[in-house]
Amino acid sequence: MQVFHNKSKVIVTCNKRLSPYLQKEVAELGYTIVRAFSTGVELNITLTECIKLNLNLRCASQILYCINSFNASNPDELYKGLVAMEWEELIDFSGYFSVTSNVDNPTITTPLFANLKVKDAIVDRIKAQKGIRPNSGSDANKTVVHLYWKDNEVDVFLDTSGETLAKHSYRKIPGKAPMLEALATSVILATQWDQKSPFVNPMCGSGTLAIEAALLATNRRPGLYRMNYGFMHILGYDEEVFFAERRILKEQVIKNVDLQIVASDLSEDAVEVSRRNAKTAGVDTLITFEVCDFERTQVPQTGKGVVVFNPEYGERLGVHSQLELTYKRMGDFMKKQCKGYFGYIFTGNPDLAKKIGLKADKKIEFYNGKLDCRLLEYELYDGSRRPDEERPKRT
Structure with missing residues (x-):
């Protein structure tokens, strides 16, 4: 054969x-x-x-x-x-x-x-x-x-893959309830982010969203972090083809990028996990890590960007009543401190989403495992709301 x-x-x-x-x-x-x-x-x-x-x-x-x-x-x-x-x-x-x-x-x-x-x-x-x-x-x-x-x-x-491709092999320490790398990438691709403007990720957890953003912006592909695939164990495999493709990946990496990616979390342990995962991925110098409550996250004011939350849903972590206030605070934070940005909240709890206090411009469907989730999009306009015909269209 x-x-x-x-x-x-x-x-x-x-x-x-x-x-x-x-x-x-x-x-x-x-x-x-x-x-x-x-x-x-x-x-x-x-x-x-x-x-x-x-x-x-x-x-x-x-x-x-x-x-x-x-x-x-x-x-x-x-x-x-x-x-x-x-x-x-x-x-x-x-x-x-x-x-x-x-x-x-x-x-x-x-x-x-x-x-x-x-x-x-x-x-x-x-x-x-x-x-x-x-x-x-x-x-x-x-x-x-x-x-x-x-x-x-x-x-x-x-x-030909063997172990799943949905894990990108840099995350050695997963943290609590981590978002799968393939899902994180898709979430980012669903946003209005242009991979050049600021990317802000409060409540960063193990840092997957911030890291995947840095990987996308610098064109670092998952194959840079993995050396074993199913195709390698099939008779007739030519390792030169693999190494030739891998050389192309290295050559395609965009260096010397001017990025502003901010990842914050109240937990020192979470930020340390994020930092270590980012170092494994080779993008730790591209991300500013902050230990703070999300409301104190430093949002760059140099240009329009996106702010992306992946909060607890009240399913596996946290208590529902306590999270209601958190969701309201997220809405207040975006409204007051993220003007000119697009804001996103990824959640699997529609009842908590109602506490955000903002009307979502889009509700993009995802699954996190078996949980039905939505990526809620908010245009955080600075000043008066633009007419619909002047607002950006998704391509």
Whole structure:
């Protein structure tokens, strides 16, 4: 199987409601989208081309390369279709692989059983061909096979990512209730920020929003922080392609930028975690960290920018009654100290959002895990409110 050079169906997945931002990323990298859907996009490319995607995408989760499709109505037929495949041409018999799946078939009550059938077929095939059985388990740090089985239709993929791309590998200390990096990037891309004007992140927590803002503004891609992907453990992998793509990433970094990014938190520990994560990402010198109540955050007055809050929702952290006052204070802070800015509050609690005391110009839908969330946008005009026809339009 010359998988690295053959074009095939490729599914790039993402979390729900991140697809519009993923689509834009993929298109900007020069790829033609065959199909877009709520949790990803479909392409027709080679496995080698997947390497570039893995290193560049900020909003994606997995990049799946299809190696076979067939029909199977039950586990026995699934096994027969899988054991006939030339797995010895894909997986080193002395190596290690894991299996993930998305199964919707009436004969399957648990995806773990489907996973076991896939593992059995791969092991039996390689043992029959090579006389040695490869190891398998749940770790996604080597070869990863993904099964998509809906009704009678089976697609078998190689997961070229392995560990999820939604984590960008610089955050060694997560902090409390951290926002996933892919979500943080998408939230920033949903704002009016031009990646040049000030970016202010009160209540910064572990610093993900501020760090992702700095990474976007300097064109630092996730591939700079990661050295292991699923594609590296597939037979036929040429490491020169990976290192060539990585050199391009380094050359594309924008240096000597004039940025004003401010991250503040009342917790000294949170700010220290943020600072250390930013240092790992190589952007600590681009962010001004402050230990203070959010109302005392220094908002640059040199130009229009954005201020972005990701407060507690009253679900996992904090107490609802105490948060009502906090949300009101956030509204007062934006109204009084952020004139000329666009203000954003990301929340999963619509009742608390009513306490902000400002009318949102937009309510952009996101999920944080399984929690239905909104990114509330406020134009914090300086002076009289501009007529609608004079206000900026989202492109």
